Amino acid sequence: xxxxxxxxxxxxxxxxxxxxxxxxxxxxxxxxxxxxxxxxxxxxxxxxxxxxxxxxxxxxxxxxxxxxxxxxxxxxxxxxxxxxxxxxxxxxxxxxxxxxxxxxxxxxxxxxxxxxxxxxxxxxxxxxxxxxxxxxxxxxxxxxxxxxxxxxxxxxxxxxxxxxxxxxxxxxxxxxxxxxxxxxxxxxxxxxxxxxxxx
Amino acid sequence: xxxxxxxxxxxxxxxxxxxxxxxxxxxxxxxxxxxxxxxxxxxxxxxxxxxxxxxxxxxxxxxxxxxxxxxxxxxxxxxxxxxxxxxxxxxxxxxxxxxxxxxxxxxxxxxxxxxxxxxxxxxxxxxxxxxxxxxxxxxxxxxxxxxxxxxxxxxxxxxxxxxxxxxxxxxxxxxxxxxxxxxxxxxxxxxxxxxxxxx
Numbered sequence: 553x554x555x556x557x558x559x560x561x562x563x564x565x566x567x568x569x570x571x572x573x574x575x576x577x578x579x580x581x582x583x584x585x586x587x588x589x590x591x592x593x594x595x596x597x598x599x600x601x602x603x604x605x606x607x608x609x610x611x612x613x614x615x616x617x618x619x620x621x622x623x624x625x626x627x628x629x630x631x632x633x634x635x636x637x638x639x640x641x642x643x644x645x646x647x648x649x650x651x652x653x654x655x656x657x658x659x660x661x662x663x664x665x666x667x668x669x670x671x672x673x674x675x676x677x678x679x680x681x682x683x684x685x686x687x688x689x690x691x692x693x694x695x696x697x698x699x700x701x702x703x704x705x706x707x708x709x710x711x712x713x714x715x716x717x718x719x720x721x722x723x724x725x726x727x728x729x730x731x732x733x734x735x736x737x738x739x740x741x742x743x744x745x746x747x748x749x750x751x
Numbered sequence: 752x753x754x755x756x757x758x759x760x761x762x763x764x765x766x767x768x769x770x771x772x773x774x775x776x777x778x779x780x781x782x783x784x785x786x787x788x789x790x791x792x793x794x795x796x797x798x799x800x801x802x803x804x805x806x807x808x809x810x811x812x813x814x815x816x817x818x819x820x821x822x823x824x825x826x827x828x829x830x831x832x833x834x835x836x837x838x839x840x841x842x843x844x845x846x847x848x849x850x851x852x853x854x855x856x857x858x859x860x861x862x863x864x865x866x867x868x869x870x871x872x873x874x875x876x877x878x879x880x881x882x883x884x885x886x887x888x889x890x891x892x893x894x895x896x897x898x899x900x901x902x903x904x905x906x907x908x909x910x911x912x913x914x915x916x917x918x919x920x921x922x923x924x925x926x927x928x929x930x931x932x933x934x935x936x937x938x939x940x941x942x943x944x945x946x947x948x949x950x
Contacts, residue, residue, distance in 0.1 A: 555759065556758065556759040556760045556763075557758055557759070557760060558758060558759060559755065559756055559757060559758055559759075560754065560755040560756070560757060560758070560759055560762050560781070560825075560828070561755045561756060561825065563759050564755075564784050564785065564788050564821060564825055565788075567785060567788035567789055567791075567792055568788040568789075568791040568792050568795070568818060568821060569792060569795075570792060570795040570796050570797065575789070575792070575895070575898050575901075576789060576897050576898040576900070576901030576902070577901075579785045579786075579789055579901050579902075579905060580901055580904075582759070582785065583782055583785070583904075583905060583908065585763050586763065586766060586778045586781065586782070587778075589763050589764075589766035589767040590766055590774065590775060590778055592766075592767040593766055593767050593768060593769060593774070596767070596768075596769040597769050598769065619767055622763060622767060626759075626760065626763055629759070696774070697919070698775050698915040698916055698918070698919040699774050699775040701775070701911075701912070701915045702774075702775030702776075702778050702779055702911075702912035702915055702916070703775070703778075705779075705782075705907075705908040705911045705912045705915075706778060706782060706908055706912065708904075708908065709782065709904040709905055709907065709908035712900075712901075712904045713900070713901035713904045713905065716897040716900045716901055716904075717897055717901070719897070720896070720897040
């Protein structure tokens with residue numbers, strides 16, 4: 553059973569347990585999924601006031617996009633934990649001979665890169681949803697204004713939390729050009745969100 | 752079936768649906784529950800390094816407290832939605848006669864206060880968990896440092912999101928002394944967290 557097939561209560565108990573997964577990476581993806589879902593809800597709410605056709609079309613498009621982003625983030629709740637489990641597995645590979653040591657190192661490095669991609673994708677998806685929050689807030693039902701603000705807080709926490717996981721994994725990656733490329737993208741994603749928040 | 756008995760996938764779909772609940776209030780409580788659960792996990796992780804007895808006792812006490820806070824926040828995921836459903840129900844009360852109007856107004860006001868208490872309690876619990884994050888971070892297993900940062904981001908999003916819900920409900924409460932009392936407490940809770948974040 554995947555994490556998202558489990559009950560909410562079970563998932564929270566799994567976060568509390570002292571098993572290495574699920575951890576912060578899946579938590580960040582979940583926060584993003586909740587945030588994107590709330591935006592989709594607001595975009596889909598009936599509106600008491602009349603709305604220009606083009607505004608309604610823009611709102612519906614934003615809602616459809618948020619639903620898609622939410623479903624991708626939901627999958628990443630599971631994927632982040634699966635990717636990290638592979639890292640843990642790679643560290644447990646035998647290291648008796650030089651050949652085993654080399655295979656283990658290569659396995660760890662490949663698993664770490666895959667485990668970096670999951671939270672990096674969470675950052676991208678949270679950024680994409682955050683970029684739609686202002687439109688959903690201005691065109692959507694004004695009675696749901698607080699839901700838009702909660703959604704934005706969740707998406708920022710998802711993005712920030714995912715960045716912590718990108719950074720921790722990168723810290724053990726030896727491929728310097730990969731590290732540089734990912735750090736550059738994650739820095740740009742975080743900066744884009746901070747700029748949007750203060751503008 | 753309560754929200755937290757449902758699967759994570761189902762809860763996310765419920766957030767996306769255009770039903771009025773669940774909304775931002777339950778989402779904020781969930782973020783808080785995830786954050787407190789991650790802190791409990793870090794406090795419970797075995798540590799490779801030796802730890803002084805008094806530090807271990809402090810860590811275990813913080814972990815037990817985080818578990819308790821997480822369970823309370825989990826219950827508030829359900830309670831916030833139940834409280835808001837009562838507000839929606841009160842607005843649907845008949846308003847044909849003066850007597851009905853008075854009963855409806857009283858019902859709405861009572862329901863709004865109860866719906867304010869739920870996110871206010873979420874703020875208090877997130878604040879309490881955030882106050883333990885530094886201790887868990889410094890005494891806990893250093894390999895889980897990123898989990899502590901994710902937990903803090905979730906708890907801040909939970910507190911900020913809950914505050915939005917306190918504010919939106921208070922906006923319709925007519926009891927000025929109640930509004931003043933709650934605004935004062937929620938402002939103090941938010942300020943305490945912001946001070947801690949910059950210190």
